[in-house]
Amino acid sequence: MAISFEILGKSAACSARAGRVTTPHGAFDTPAFMPVGTRGALKGLLPSDVAATGSQIILGNTYHLLLRPGPELVAQLGGLHGFMNWPGPILTDSGGYQVYSLGDTNTVTDDGVIFKSIVDGSRIELTPERSMDIQHQLGADIIMAFDDCPPSVDPRTSNETHRRLSAKRSKRSAEYDHNQRLDLANERTIRWLNRCAEFHAASGRSDRQALFGIVQGGTDLEKRTWSAEHVCAVDLPGYAIGGVAVGEGFAEIVSVVEHTAPLLPPDRPRYLMGVGYERDLVAAVRAGCDMFDCVLPTRNGRNANAFTPTGQLRLRNAQHAADERPIDPTCDCPACAGWGAEPKPFSRAYLRHLFQAGEMLGPILVSLHNVRHFQQLMLDIRACIREDAWSDLASRWPVVRPDADRSAPEGGGGE
Amino acid sequence: MAISFEILGKSAACSARAGRVTTPHGAFDTPAFMPVGTRGALKGLLPSDVAATGSQIILGNTYHLLLRPGPELVAQLGGLHGFMNWPGPILTDSGGYQVYSLGDTNTVTDDGVIFKSIVDGSRIELTPERSMDIQHQLGADIIMAFDDCPPSVDPRTSNETHRRLSAKRSKRSAEYDHNQRLDLANERTIRWLNRCAEFHAASGRSDRQALFGIVQGGTDLEKRTWSAEHVCAVDLPGYAIGGVAVGEGFAEIVSVVEHTAPLLPPDRPRYLMGVGYERDLVAAVRAGCDMFDCVLPTRNGRNANAFTPTGQLRLRNAQHAADERPIDPTCDCPACAGWGAEPKPFSRAYLRHLFQAGEMLGPILVSLHNVRHFQQLMLDIRACIREDAWSDLASRWPVVRPDADRSAPEGGGGE
Numbered sequence: 001m002a003i004s005f006e007i008l009g010k011s012a013a014c015s016a017r018a019g020r021v022t023t024p025h026g027a028f029d030t031p032a033f034m035p036v037g038t039r040g041a042l043k044g045l046l047p048s049d050v051a052a053t054g055s056q057i058i059l060g061n062t063y064h065l066l067l068r069p070g071p072e073l074v075a076q077l078g079g080l081h082g083f084m085n086w087p088g089p090i091l092t093d094s095g096g097y098q099v100y101s102l103g104d105t106n107t108v109t110d111d112g113v114i115f116k117s118i119v120d121g122s123r124i125e126l127t128p129e130r131s132m133d134i135q136h137q138l139g140a141d142i143i144m145a146f147d148d149c150p151p152s153v154d155p156r157t158s159n160e161t162h163r164r165l166s167a168k169r170s171k172r173s174a175e176y177d178h179n180q181r182l183d184l185a186n187e188r189t190i191r192w193l194n195r196c197a198e199f200h201a202a203s204g205r206s207d208r209q210a211l212f213g214i215v216q217g218g219t220d221l222e223k224r225t226w227s228a229e230h231v232c233a234v235d236l237p238g239y240a241i242g243g244v245a246v247g248e249g250f251a252e253i254v255s256v257v258e259h260t261a262p263l264l265p266p267d268r269p270r271y272l273m274g275v276g277y278e279r280d281l282v283a284a285v286r287a288g289c290d291m292f293d294c295v296l297p298t299r300n301g302r303n304a305n306a307f308t309p310t311g312q313l314r315l316r317n318a319q320h321a322a323d324e325r326p327i328d329p330t331c332d333c334p335a336c337a338g339w340g341a342e343p344k345p346f347s348r349a350y351l352r353h354l355f356q357a358g359e360m361l362g363p364i365l366v367s368l369h370n371v372r373h374f375q376q377l378m379l380d381i382r383a384c385i386r387e388d389a390w391s392d393l394a395s396r397w398p399v400v401r402p403d404a405d406r407s408a409p410e411g412g413g414g415e
Numbered sequence: 416m417a418i419s420f421e422i423l424g425k426s427a428a429c430s431a432r433a434g435r436v437t438t439p440h441g442a443f444d445t446p447a448f449m450p451v452g453t454r455g456a457l458k459g460l461l462p463s464d465v466a467a468t469g470s471q472i473i474l475g476n477t478y479h480l481l482l483r484p485g486p487e488l489v490a491q492l493g494g495l496h497g498f499m500n501w502p503g504p505i506l507t508d509s510g511g512y513q514v515y516s517l518g519d520t521n522t523v524t525d526d527g528v529i530f531k532s533i534v535d536g537s538r539i540e541l542t543p544e545r546s547m548d549i550q551h552q553l554g555a556d557i558i559m560a561f562d563d564c565p566p567s568v569d570p571r572t573s574n575e576t577h578r579r580l581s582a583k584r585s586k587r588s589a590e591y592d593h594n595q596r597l598d599l600a601n602e603r604t605i606r607w608l609n610r611c612a613e614f615h616a617a618s619g620r621s622d623r624q625a626l627f628g629i630v631q632g633g634t635d636l637e638k639r640t641w642s643a644e645h646v647c648a649v650d651l652p653g654y655a656i657g658g659v660a661v662g663e664g665f666a667e668i669v670s671v672v673e674h675t676a677p678l679l680p681p682d683r684p685r686y687l688m689g690v691g692y693e694r695d696l697v698a699a700v701r702a703g704c705d706m707f708d709c710v711l712p713t714r715n716g717r718n719a720n721a722f723t724p725t726g727q728l729r730l731r732n733a734q735h736a737a738d739e740r741p742i743d744p745t746c747d748c749p750a751c752a753g754w755g756a757e758p759k760p761f762s763r764a765y766l767r768h769l770f771q772a773g774e775m776l777g778p779i780l781v782s783l784h785n786v787r788h789f790q791q792l793m794l795d796i797r798a799c800i801r802e803d804a805w806s807d808l809a810s811r812w813p814v815v816r817p818d819a820d821r822s823a824p825e826g827g828g829g830e
Binding site: 039040041042043044045046047048051064068069073076077082083084085087321322324334338339340341342344345346347349350353354356357359360361363364365 | 454455456457458459460461462463466479483484488491492497498499500502736737739749753754755756757759761762764765768769771772774775776778779780
């Protein structure tokens with residue numbers, strides 16, 4: 001097995017557990033938050049600075065790296081670890097989600113997906129075998145099965161974000177039957193998982209790269225059950241919950257996660273893909289999830305939105321123009337703690353100026369802060385699991401309370 | 416006096432000297448290279464990373480900071496040092512050069528200059544007194560006199576870069592007489608210097624901020640002599656050579672600098688403004704100059720041009736697509752040396768990928784490298800002055816040889 005998973009502590013009050021995953025490129029503590037380095041880089045951040053935020057594992061996007069610079073070149077330059085100079089654990093997704101959400105046109109058949117490159121318009125085919133082959137060349141420690149990503153709820157009844165995504169995915173079908181599409185996706189995902197597992201086993205790389213399966217099923221809990229049973233019938237070192245946080249509300253996310261997580265084997269890491277805001281993470285940890293990824297810290301950082309324990313600050317707002325305070329006085333990131341012999345924080349006023357002037361340093365400082373914010377939350381979550389100190393956690397992080405203000409995440413498409 | 420200048424070593428073979436300038440915010444070694452932080456930030460670089468390149472003093476642009484966020488706000492937030500979180504020495508220019516090179520329209524009278532803001536189109540007046548007042552609010556350790564910046568050579572006979580700059584400066588005059596314009600600028604610069612010095616002395620800030628005068632005169636050596644005599648008649652803690660590297664060739668730069676530097680008092684730091692490429696710096700150091708600033712390392716870094724001891728690498732070129740080598744194997748910057756327990760360099764192939772993909776990390780890594788390249792050159796220059804090891808220097812840095820390939824710098828306008 002490429003990875004091992006050790007559970008070091010469990011909550012008595014809920015299903016949360018703290019643990020450690022050991023990979024060929026080192027270990028990471030769980031629950032773990034993985035920042036996203038779509039094109040072989042976390043946007044604007046030196047790998048050394050990423051490591052300093054407490055990030056122990058990062059995510060790369062197969063779809064984007066396939067288009068540019070291509071997996072052959074990455075392999076030639078030492079795989080993704082060597083290429084991007086990140087010696088620690090890496091996870092790559094399968095490319096499936098991006099094909100659906102970013103592909104200009106795509107044809108889905110039982111064999112795979114054909115789409116148009118967003119880089120040069122060329123026609124590209126992605127199949128379970130091709131996704132495995134690419135991920136082998138990228139060489140991440142954890143690789144993901146190629147799945148069929150259906151709309152999570154019926155596009156005719158869902159909210160706008162949903163409709164936009166879903167319309168894209170179903171536009172080739174004049175008479176769309178949501179139920180039927182979910183069933184087809186569910187069944188296809190299992191067939192594709194078996195092809196991925198077979199190809200991966202035959203590659204002889206199972207001792208260096210761990211393949212995770214992905215449970216789909218939208219917001220339909222019965223379909224989630226069916227998917228979980230069939231995915232878990234394939235013996236794999238880890239399992240993921242996909243198709244979540246693509247537009248649903250908090251209650252729907254919690255419902256799916258609380259239903260699905262217990263269906264996955266307790267001795268394997270459970271990865272909730274593309275989630276999310278702080279309270280989503282806490283709810284999912286309580287349901288027994290161990291791994292998370294999301295573009296929120298870096299994407300919002302680039303857009304001048306800074307996370308704090310009480311909610312986001314929109315640093316472009318005029319109210320910050322003369323504010324000498326740091327983003328968060330309790331934070332120890334480079335933006336909030338400063339540097340040098342007598343460290344002083346960077347003020348909100350200065351950060352606002354950087355964004356107003358279009359200076360790169362604004363996105364850099366706020367992204368660094370945001371990633372550290374999420375890693376500090378994970379540190380606190382891991383610390384509180386053994387003691388069941390959930391109310392202490394919520395008092396230190398008001399933003400994690402279920403009634404906290406929250407807008408829809410826009411994760412998942414890579415950045 | 417706000418600053419003191421100590422000469423620690425002199426070359427026997429030329430006029431080069433190594434020294435140290437002590438300011439209210441710490442000391443810097445000379446010859447010194449000051450990277451440019453136009454809008455209160457070195458583009459894409461954390462101040463801690465700037466300090467790690469060996470940069471001991473940085474430059475801020477009065478013109479840009481006047482327009483945004485405004486000197487009052489900077490003063491309120493602790494001056495430029497506090498605002499941008501740079502505790503070390505800072506120098507600000509007077510805004511004069513930018514008014515001429517960037518101002519959309521400007522009217523020059525004996526009182527000052529009226530121009531249109533490039534940020535919001537508003538009408539702004541800059542006079543010697545106003546420039547001093549703004550620089551007092553910014554609070555830099557070294558501030559520059561407000562000067563009239565004429566075209567350095569006759570716009571009717573000069574090269575294209577020159578003509579473009581010069582046409583802008585002279586477009587209000589139908590019958591342009593270059594000689595007359597230079598004389599007027601020279602005389603006006605002296606009148607304005609006296610107004611600056613008077614205003615600065617009356618402000619009571621002379622013990623905290625050192626005012627430098629600027630010698631003009633274009634490429635006309637007689638006018639340089641006249642200007643130097645009159646500028647140096649005002650007793651100031653330092654003197655600058657302005658109007659150089661605005662489009663002239665290497666030979667012209669050297670001619671002006673070799674002529675002008677010896678006319679400045681030997682016991683005060685000599686600052687050659689806006690210069691330049693490596694061999695320009697070495698030639699100017701040999702002529703007795705002590706301080707330099709240029710946007711080249713950061714501007715070229717953002718454009719994927721990496722400096723090396725043998726010349727620039729254009730990292731976008733296809734030849735680097737699969738090149739595993741670092742920019743410069745002899746360099747110790749974060750891009751070339753790497754990070755972590757087993758540091759490995761970032762490859763040219765990876766850097767090229769970052770630029771091709773439009774990733775911010777490309778400009779960041781190459782800017783860091785370029786600034787370190789210039790600081791490493793200054794370290795080597797300082798080390799070689801006492802020993803007169805100029806040929807050793809040229810063998811380690813082939814790019815400094817007078818016959819080395821060089822294209823025109825595009826410095827001075829801020830970035």
